[in-house]
Amino acid sequence: MSMFCYQCQEAAGGKGCTKVGVCGKTADLAALQDLMIYSLKGISVLGVKADEAGVQVEGLDRFIMEGLFMTITNANFDKDRFFVKIKEALKLRDEIKATLIEKGVELGELADAATFTVNSNDEIVFKSTSEKVGVLATENEDIRSLRELIIYGLKGMAAYAEHASNLGFEDPEIGKFIREALAATLDDSLTADDLVALTLKTGEYGVTTMALLDKANTSTYGNPEITEVNIGVRNNPAILVSGHDLKDFEELLEQTQGTGVDIYTHGEMLPANYYPAFKKYDHFVGNYGNAWWKQKEEFEKFNGVILFTTNCIVPPAASYADRVYTTGSSGYPGFKHIADRVDGQAKDFSELIEHAKRLPAPTEIEKGTIVGGFAHAQVFALADKVVDAVKSGAIKKFFVMAGCDGRMKSRNYYTDFAAALPKDTIILTAGCAKYKYNKLNLGDIGGIPRVLDAGQCNDSYSLAVIALKLKEIFELNDINDLPIAYNIAWYEQKAVIVLLALLSLGVKNIHLGPTLPAFLSPNVAKVLVDTFGIGTISNVEDDIAMFMEETVEA
Structure with missing residues (x-):
């Protein structure tokens, strides 16, 4: 090899x-x-x-x-x-x-x-x-x-x-x-x-x-707020920002004020829309497109400049490669790279801003809004409402469906799983896994949306904090006694640290898919299964029946 x-x-x-x-x-x-x-x-x-x-x-x-x-x-x-x-x-x-x-x-x-x-x-x-x-x-x-x-x-x-x-x-x-x-x-x-x-x-x-x-x-930047994010476009030249780094995003917003260039988020940068500090920028329009793996089609139609602040680069089509920039730890041959900060000064985004001015406005690919911003502080603000819904039986179970999206058709399982969940369940999500179901019309439970999006993959921390808070409210000794199931999609190494973090908090019976990691040897996988109840997915109908049966037994 x-x-x-x-x-x-x-x-x-x-x-x-x-x-x-x-x-x-x-x-x-x-x-x-x-x-x-x-x-x-x-x-x-x-x-x-x-x-x-x-x-x-x-x-x-x-x-x-x-x-x-x-x-x-x-x-x-x-x-x-x-x-x-x-x-x-x-x-x-x-x-x-x-x-x-x-x-x-x-x-x-x-x-x-x-x-x-x-x-x-x-x-x-x-x-x-x-x-x-x-x-x-x-x-x-x-x-x-x-x-x-x-x-x-x-x-x-x-x-x-x-x-x-x-x-x-x-x-x-x-x-x-x-x-x-x-x-x-x-x-x-x-x-x-x-x-x-x-x-x-x-x-x-x-x-x-x-x-x-x-x-x-x-x-x-303040605690994320419940936000309706625009997914349409305006008729101005624009820059599309991907990745996870909010400091880069802030500096770009500052430098594009008054230039006539609009800013949109893509993929992993979607949660920037939830932070109060960014809402003051009138040229911050909203989110364009979906998960990282659809970028070839979506970058083509965006027409403007694209900036990668971190990972999730797909080798580009030649038709748009000349208008993609990278910064930080990201890089690709032929892409222009924005240098790191020197002596605490902001990065210089002037070249890509001037480039954007010469390009046409984005082509609209969808309209409407999506809702997010349910990080721990926002959910705590709804705590009484959530607790009452659980106690009354209006909410039977929470499903943590955090993690990553990817190209494999088997990941459509997560769309089908979300759509098939009983209407008395709530999905807690973070990371780009949300793109499998965040545009489904799943309704709400007493005003509580059935999909609570906390943000990026690193915002999975919010989901752990929410679980620990519910454990405290319900006066439980074990986090695993909560009516929470974990059905997580993984792709890369940030999902690995999220998994290890959950295990360190004592969370058991996490289901991981669409496949278990190839780097787990049979013996190591057995240790994880025997010690923590790690499992994988099968099919939507059987998995939902299994998860909900655990609720009945509890």
């Missing part, structure tokens, strides 16, 4: 991509991403020693977060960016090593990831295909499975931590844990039980990280 990657739900054959990624990632790019992770492991080995010696390394947390984020599925396809980042990684690694030696810290025998050297792009390419680099370097299937589960959780955690950092909210303990966990994936003395414990600890830090990001977002 020329590559091996199984980090996303669409892994070829449910086993792994071995020639080219379903995402569009080439074998040589996959190898560079493997080497990026390998380099971060080496940095982390030395970073742990620095932590133990009380040596502070400026910028270390941020560098590791960015490096992890770049390797998330659909985030960065630009090989040149990886060549640069890997060289920066080795420079930083060797600077840490030199500092530790200067301070008299005993380094001992270091792993290859902390010692290898490359001096040119050709040497980087050669090293990236080494048998010591990449997923299959770990021969034991169960150890490999657990190591990758941890790494994928760390990738999701790093994405959320970077968003918080962009807003000035940081927790050094998160960075310290990421280093410890990355270094641990090189430690051959750790047993499967040790790695299971580290997996759960990753989930605990996932909760901490999502709480930090929630605080960053709400402190900066």
Whole structure:
């Protein structure tokens, strides 16, 4: 095989991509991403020693977060960016090593990831295909499975931590844990039980990280509000913003004021419509289109400039590729990249704004509104109404249907599942999974919409907070005694950290689909099933009957 990657739900054959990624990632790019992770492991080995010696390394947390984020599925396809980042990684690694030696810290025998050297792009390419680099370097299937589960959780955690950092909210303990966990994936003395414990600890830090990001977002932009989001268009040139980074979105809104250029959200950026701070911008029109995987058709019709602030890039059609820009950890060959902030100054979006002015207005693809903004603060404001509905029997059960959307036709299950749910049930959602059913007319229960959209995938934290609050209100000892079922769709690594976070909170009987992760070995999957009741989906009728029977028994 020329590559091996199984980090996303669409892994070829449910086993792994071995020639080219379903995402569009080439074998040589996959190898560079493997080497990026390998380099971060080496940095982390030395970073742990620095932590133990009380040596502070400026910028270390941020560098590791960015490096992890770049390797998330659909985030960065630009090989040149990886060549640069890997060289920066080795420079930083060797600077840490030199500092530790200067301070008299005993380094001992270091792993290859902390010692290898490359001096040119050709040497980087050669090293990236080494048998010591990449997923299959770990021969034991169960150890490999657990190591990758941890790494994928760390990738999701790093994405959320970077968003918080962009807003000035940081927790050094998160960075310290990421280093410890990355270094641990090189430690051959750790047993499967040790790695299971580290997996759960990753989930605990996932909760901490999502709480930090929630605080960053709400402190900066206010608590999301129930909002009717326009899905139509106006007759002005426009910029369409995808991804998750609200700081980028804010800076673009500021710089487009008074320019005659409208701003729309796409896919993962939809929740920006719910934040009070963004509602003051008259040129912020609403949301255009649907989930990330429909972007080829929708970007074509949008006509204007597209900006990716994070992942979820689909290799573009040539007809619109020249009007797509990236920033942050995202990248694609040929797309113009907006440079990072320098000395606290805003990013400079002037080039893409001027570009947008020269382009026609978006083509309308739908009309009307969709409703969202049901993050924890808003749901707490409705708490009395919700509790009364539960006590009266008007609401029989809540279904957490958070997570990701994707291309596979099997994901239509989630549309059919939502449509078939009894009318005395409520859907709690976050992430782009919502696009499978957020435009269905599912009605309400006593004025409470039957789909409560909390926001992005990182806003899944809201769903956990809501569950914990209901546990407190109903004076229950176990979160699993609540009338809540978990039927979650997953796609990439941010969904992995959400899953691990829920497990760390003690949530059991989570159903995950449309398939279980390919990176779970049979033995690791059995541990998750036996310990946490993890399951997968079957068919809509049987699954609803199973979930509702649990309600009757309760």
